[in-house]
Amino acid sequence: MANSNFYDEVYQVVRLIPKGRITSYGAIAEYLGTKGSSRVVGYAMGASGTAQPPVPAHRVVNRNGLLSGKFHFGGDTMEQLLESEGIHVKDNQIQNFKELFWNPSAELL
DNA sequence: TACTTGACAAAAG
DNA sequence: CCTTTTGCCAAGT
Numbered sequence A: 001m002a003n004s005n006f007y008d009e010v011y012q013v014v015r016l017i018p019k020g021r022i023t024s025y026g027a028i029a030e031y032l033g034t035k036g037s038s039r040v041v042g043y044a045m046g047a048s049g050t051a052q053p054p055v056p057a058h059r060v061v062n063r064n065g066l067l068s069g070k071f072h073f074g075g076d077t078m079e080q081l082l083e084s085e086g087i088h089v090k091d092n093q094i095q096n097f098k099e100l101f102w103n104p105s106a107e108l109l
Numbered sequence B: 001t002a003c004t005t006g007a008c009a010a011a012a013g
Numbered sequence C: 001c002c003t004t005t006t007g008c009c010a011a012g013t
Helices: A005-015 A025-032 A035-048 A077-084
Strands: none
């Protein structure tokens, strides 16, 4: 199951996310050049659980700053991880999302 | 080979 | 302002 270029690219970008920062699925998809595949990015995240090394998928949220995948982590693991990195989460939603937003197309340019 | 599903996003009502 | 619909792409069945 290797050579899934798309997934690999997604993992690479997610791993490049600085600690204490977050990004959105659409931002990653756009960085990869396939803006419309924002769903595929989330899909790849699901496979990130089996990816090596594991990617900080907890730093990836939807465009609303909502922890859409917190249930996939298993309980409040995602929130705990984010809080552990200095990111405050309230009601499954990231506070200061706009401030903590990390745009690969801009920062990683 | 074709249809369905999915951790999204943006627009329209 | 909130809810509903459409678009997009890749993987699994």
